[in-house]
Amino acid sequence: MADKSFNPFEMAQAQFDSVADMLDLEQGTRDLLRFNQREFHVSIPVRMDDGNVQVFRGFRVQHNDARGPAKGGIRFHPMETIDTVRALAMWMTWKCAVVDIPLGGAKGGVICDPHNLSQREQEGICRGWVRQLSKNLGPLNDVPAPDVMTNPQHMLWMLDEYEAVRGEKLPGFITGKPVGMGGSLGRTEATGYGVIFNVREALKELDIPPADTTASFQGFGNVAQYAIELYTQIWGKVICVSCWDQQDQTSYSFRKSGGIDLEELQGITDRFGGIDKDKAEGLGYEVLPGDAWIEQDVDILIPAALENQITGDNVGKISDKVKIIAEGANGPTAPEADKEIAKRDIFMLPDLLANAGGVTCSYFEQVQCNMNYFWEKDEVIGKLDTQITNAFEAVNEMRKSKDIYARDAAYVIAVGRVAEACRERGWV
Numbered sequence: 001m002a003d004k005s006f007n008p009f010e011m012a013q014a015q016f017d018s019v020a021d022m023l024d025l026e027q028g029t030r031d032l033l034r035f036n037q038r039e040f041h042v043s044i045p046v047r048m049d050d051g052n053v054q055v056f057r058g059f060r061v062q063h064n065d066a067r068g069p070a071k072g073g074i075r076f077h078p079m080e081t082i083d084t085v086r087a088l089a090m091w092m093t094w095k096c097a098v099v100d101i102p103l104g105g106a107k108g109g110v111i112c113d114p115h116n117l118s119q120r121e122q123e124g125i126c127r128g129w130v131r132q133l134s135k136n137l138g139p140l141n142d143v144p145a146p147d148v149m150t151n152p153q154h155m156l157w158m159l160d161e162y163e164a165v166r167g168e169k170l171p172g173f174i175t176g177k178p179v180g181m182g183g184s185l186g187r188t189e190a191t192g193y194g195v196i197f198n199v200r201e202a203l204k205e206l207d208i209p210p211a212d213t214t215a216s217f218q219g220f221g222n223v224a225q226y227a228i229e230l231y232t233q234i235w236g237k238v239i240c241v242s243c244w245d246q247q248d249q250t251s252y253s254f255r256k257s258g259g260i261d262l263e264e265l266q267g268i269t270d271r272f273g274g275i276d277k278d279k280a281e282g283l284g285y286e287v288l289p290g291d292a293w294i295e296q297d298v299d300i301l302i303p304a305a306l307e308n309q310i311t312g313d314n315v316g317k318i319s320d321k322v323k324i325i326a327e328g329a330n331g332p333t334a335p336e337a338d339k340e341i342a343k344r345d346i347f348m349l350p351d352l353l354a355n356a357g358g359v360t361c362s363y364f365e366q367v368q369c370n371m372n373y374f375w376e377k378d379e380v381i382g383k384l385d386t387q388i389t390n391a392f393e394a395v396n397e398m399r400k401s402k403d404i405y406a407r408d409a410a411y412v413i414a415v416g417r418v419a420e421a422c423r424e425r426g427w428v
Helices: 008-023 028-035 082-098 120-138 154-167 187-206 222-233 261-264 275-280 290-295 336-343 357-369 377-402 406-427
Strands: 038-047 051-063 072-077 102-113 212-217 239-243 250-255 285-288 301-302 324-326 347-349
Touching: 008 028, 008 082, 008 336, 008 406, 038 082, 051 120, 051 212, 051 261, 051 285, 072 120, 072 154, 072 250, 082 102, 082 336, 082 357, 082 377, 102 120, 120 347, 187 222, 187 301, 187 324, 187 347, 187 357, 187 377, 212 290, 222 261, 239 290, 250 290, 261 324, 275 285, 285 290, 324 357, 336 347, 347 406, 357 377, 377 406
Parallel strands: 072 102, 212 239, 212 301, 301 324, 324 347
Antiparallel strands: 038 051, 051 102, 239 250, 250 285
């Protein structure tokens, strides 16, 4: 989001245009799906701890709800833009469709930096965002969730405000809530675990034992940490992670050739996924520039931070040893980099598929809340594994039968399903 020359919505539209040509979609369907159905811009006044009022800008974009209620996270970020939210909403539509859950796509955001806000000030933003948008949100039309720099506490404040406005108990309004307050067991692990369920299936397809592989991660937040946890449980070895350093306002990579110790790094990590570089050096980690994660001589690369991280400028730095790229983040690979990755025959696990574990488990949470009956963790993870594995198999079969790039295969399935729903409803 920090690169002002990069427009994620234009990238999302270009990806759609390419697949629309493959599917030979009629013009009306293209015009409908290329843009968002609805978007909201709001101003959120918050009285700060010093007594002054600060106005924060917020957004909610609903891309398409032909297959069910819109679904998508809300992120807090100082560099948030409406075009980022537009792109993410569109990607959510395709993500829900590719894993075949009955939801559409939405996304929200507030321009703010939680690093510099007290808990009370963050609560004010959460409640203000809901007050501004409550008429356009709800368990049957648009269900928010956590995203970058938002967490279960934020979701609970939003739920409390929504229920106060509506005068009803509606726990299915929002997902990612704390367990015991309508949250689902397994939700925090879901996105990271979903990435590795996909990696596991790709390794089977390539006939490579997980124990023979190494990986490098960009990011050390919730997604990366749980992906690392599951990847090491199947005997893979992570040798490098990168993360943003809030104090230095730059990123660093932390490398240990013998493999990182997840619990050790978690012990020196702040709540935003920032690793203390001085303590890491003391534990024997090699501290490298932030972009060094992409240059590692590993089998698997997992970008799990922000969009536009693998570009035409750095794709050439990817080692010849890399066999799989699994997109834990949304939109981390630029179209020009995709061309090079496809040419090198690297197995791409696109974001629509690779990080769909989060929205899938959010759907499970929504179902549990609406019926007021909650599942044990093993049941949640088992259902998640089944849903993600089935989606992988569908995308992989499409990839092989049509001899197309995996991202295109995922889009063909997703866009085809949404277009068909729009036709059946009589919209186009």
